[in-house]
Amino acid sequence: MPTRTHLLKALEEMATxxxxxxxxxxxxxxxxxxxxxxxDETIDIGALVAAGKLTDxxxxxxxxxxxxxxxxxxxxxxxxxxxxxxxxxxxxELTEIPGFGAKKAxxxxxxxxxxxxxxxEEAARDGRLEKxxxxxxxxxxxxxxxxxxxxKHSGRFRIDVAWSAAQxxxxxxxxxxxxxxxxxxxxxxRWRETAKDIDFVCATPRPADVMEAFVTMPGVExxxxxxxxxxxVRLESGMQADLRCVEPSQFAxxxxxxxxxxxxxxxLRQRALDRGLKLNEYGLFPDGSEESxxxxxxxxxxxxxxxxxxxxxxxxxxxxIEAAEKDALPTLLTRNDIVGLMHLHTPASxxxxxxxxxxxxxxxxxxxxxxxxxHSQSAAxxxxxxxxxxxxxxxxxxxxxxxxGPKGVRLLKGIExxxxxxxxxxxxxxVLAGFDxxxxxxxxxxxxxxxxxxxxxxxxVAHPRTTILGHMTGRLLLKRDGYAxxxxxxxxxxxxxxxxxxxxxxxxxxxxxxxxxxxxxxxxCLLSIGxxxxxxxxxxxxxxxxxxxxxxxxxxxxxxxxxxAEKFLEYARVKK
DNA sequence: GCCGTTTTCGGCCCGACTGTTTTCAGTCG
Numbered sequence: 187m188p189t190r191t192h193l194l195k196a197l198e199e200m201a202t203x204x205x206x207x208x209x210x211x212x213x214x215x216x217x218x219x220x221x222x223x224x225x226d227e228t229i230d231i232g233a234l235v236a237a238g239k240l241t242d243x244x245x246x247x248x249x250x251x252x253x254x255x256x257x258x259x260x261x262x263x264x265x266x267x268x269x270x271x272x273x274x275x276x277x278x279e280l281t282e283i284p285g286f287g288a289k290k291a292x293x294x295x296x297x298x299x300x301x302x303x304x305x306x307e308e309a310a311r312d313g314r315l316e317k318x319x320x321x322x323x324x325x326x327x328x329x330x331x332x333x334x335x336x337x338k339h340s341g342r343f344r345i346d347v348a349w350s351a352a353q354x355x356x357x358x359x360x361x362x363x364x365x366x367x368x369x370x371x372x373x374x375x376r377w378r379e380t381a382k383d384i385d386f387v388c389a390t391p392r393p394a395d396v397m398e399a400f401v402t403m404p405g406v407e408x409x410x411x412x413x414x415x416x417x418x419v420r421l422e423s424g425m426q427a428d429l430r431c432v433e434p435s436q437f438a439x440x441x442x443x444x445x446x447x448x449x450x451x452x453x454l455r456q457r458a459l460d461r462g463l464k465l466n467e468y469g470l471f472p473d474g475s476e477e478s479x480x481x482x483x484x485x486x487x488x489x490x491x492x493x494x495x496x497x498x499x500x501x502x503x504x505x506x507i508e509a510a511e512k513d514a515l516p517t518l519l520t521r522n523d524i525v526g527l528m529h530l531h532t533p534a535s536x537x538x539x540x541x542x543x544x545x546x547x548x549x550x551x552x553x554x555x556x557x558x559x560x561h562s563q564s565a566a567x568x569x570x571x572x573x574x575x576x577x578x579x580x581x582x583x584x585x586x587x588x589x590x591g592p593k594g595v596r597l598l599k600g601i602e603x604x605x606x607x608x609x610x611x612x613x614x615x616x617v618l619a620g621f622d623x624x625x626x627x628x629x630x631x632x633x634x635x636x637x638x639x640x641x642x643x644x645x646x647v648a649h650p651r652t653t654i655l656g657h658m659t660g661r662l663l664l665k666r667d668g669y670a671x672x673x674x675x676x677x678x679x680x681x682x683x684x685x686x687x688x689x690x691x692x693x694x695x696x697x698x699x700x701x702x703x704x705x706x707x708x709x710x711c712l713l714s715i716g717x718x719x720x721x722x723x724x725x726x727x728x729x730x731x732x733x734x735x736x737x738x739x740x741x742x743x744x745x746x747x748x749x750x751a752e753k754f755l756e757y758a759r760v761k762k
Numbered sequence: 763g764c765c766g767t768t769t770t771c772g773g774c775c776c777g778a779c780t781g782t783t784t785t786c787a788g789t790c791g
Contacts, residue, residue: 209763212774216763247764285780287789320788324781372791385791413779428791430778443776448791455775466776 188258190224190231196257196266197221197250202278203269205288220250222449226504227673228705231258276302283332293318307333335420341382343425344663345730346693348374348381351425355386355403359429362399364392366434371444375498377733379663379696383426387440393431400429436468438481443467449503457491457507465491499736504704516741521732523742526751527725528557528600529625529656529688529716534579535560536568537720541582541597545590547722555751558583559600559625562612568629573617576601580620596751598622602656607631609645611652618651623758625688625716627656628669636670643676647685653758654714655680657690657697665694673702674709681710684761686746689738691731692718703738714746 201217223245224231234240235258240251253263273295280291280303294300297318300309309315310326310333343351352370359368365388369375372385390396397417401409410426411418418428432440443451444467458465462473469478470490481487485495493510497518500506509515530544531537537560539547544556560579561570571579583597590596600623603612611618611626618624626646634642647655658676659668680687687706690697695718698706706713715731717724735745742748746757 204763213763215774219764245764249763285789289788320782322782328781383791411779416778418779444791446791448775451791452775459775464776468777 274301389434389437450501519742526555557598559602562603605646609642623653700737
């Protein structure tokens, strides 16, 4: 049974093999673009194949549609098999070495018969590589470095890891006397769930000074590139960081450019061309003019192009440009809209902070309500609460509320109930009835079939006492794929049942995926941002959940963290 | 390979840096 993942892999391999075969770069690009387009989980490939409507998707034409149909019905693509016949399988792997692309892979294959990373490594060591035309000693060294790097790191980092690396660099650059402005750009600023590298954009009249400071900063392991305005370093953490310096008057353009995404930029530049303008990282230039239209902020750039301001999180070429054109972008929720947090663990199960700790934190942060949700009784590994412990915790919450209520902080009595293998919740009805709210989550039996897992979760979200569906897929970013479930079907069921869908804000999870947040909203779901906190510091993960919500076009009215405690409690109560 | 109120052919976003070259190709973002 073909899956989306398998299809994308096949198309990606097509792109690489076509490149190796020397195909037109735009043809290669068309396949890469198709991979990106079809990676959108809200596109129902099976349905479009059945209806013969794949070409309705912008960017999918007759040629690629045929390949998709063939793969979906037979599990293979004839042309892909033919291409595979032309090159040994190891050649594709060579193109994954940083700095080593299809052209070089083809050259070493044609000239030296090399078709594996191991063989390439050997040739780089024994001097054969540097004898090739267009190659030399430096290239051989780069190859060895690239191979070592590829082996050491999978190449992507979680967003929290990336931000932790970026923060001290940002602070150091901000403190530099020659720096007027500096921001982290790229996937960090767009709040993607992972990042390949860290991009900084800096406004300075003295780029050489700033770049020198950048490449000699603590934590820099090696300098991989340094020109007049751009420097790249490898950090000890293994991440690459790039700094680009521009004139202060160019800063907004550079920031927009390096924030991306690449696909969003392509669309903006095309839009500029359509209007007789040329857009690059230095400015927006009327035909034949050397002088850019002025922009002190990105808002100005968007306005010059006839667009409403597009927040960085939305710049993925997923409809934001069309919406900005019609001034129909949503008013995204912000940190200031958030008055409540839920899905918090205490020492009663596997958390660190006490009820008192949570109340104090909320008071300090101006948060009005905190929803406690320890693990339920089946979660023995996490110290799940037996019914008598649940009742004791309720009394403790009453006591904390008596103290903190007058100061404007209220704790809610919740639970993170395991979804049992048959889809039932983890307590008898009389215990369930006593909770203010219930987060239902899967913590066991990840390997059920897609049908079984989906049915299990569908039953749980339909339960009248389930307030929130916790981390829908159980994925751990860069570590473990989510369990097999039909997410759209579950989201539609949540919308029907009025079950709120959690955006788990833990940066290891960020589950619901941002690409599905929009589908959830369009289906009519409400959302909650759950820090899933086990320590006080875990509450700061709110920022990542907020990023996911904003990336999914969420507005404050649809995210229950922005509701008063009374409104949230009433919603949970009526649902019962 | 995709696309089209100029177009069914001929375009397709743009620039920095590196390494190998005496003027440019490859890679990357």
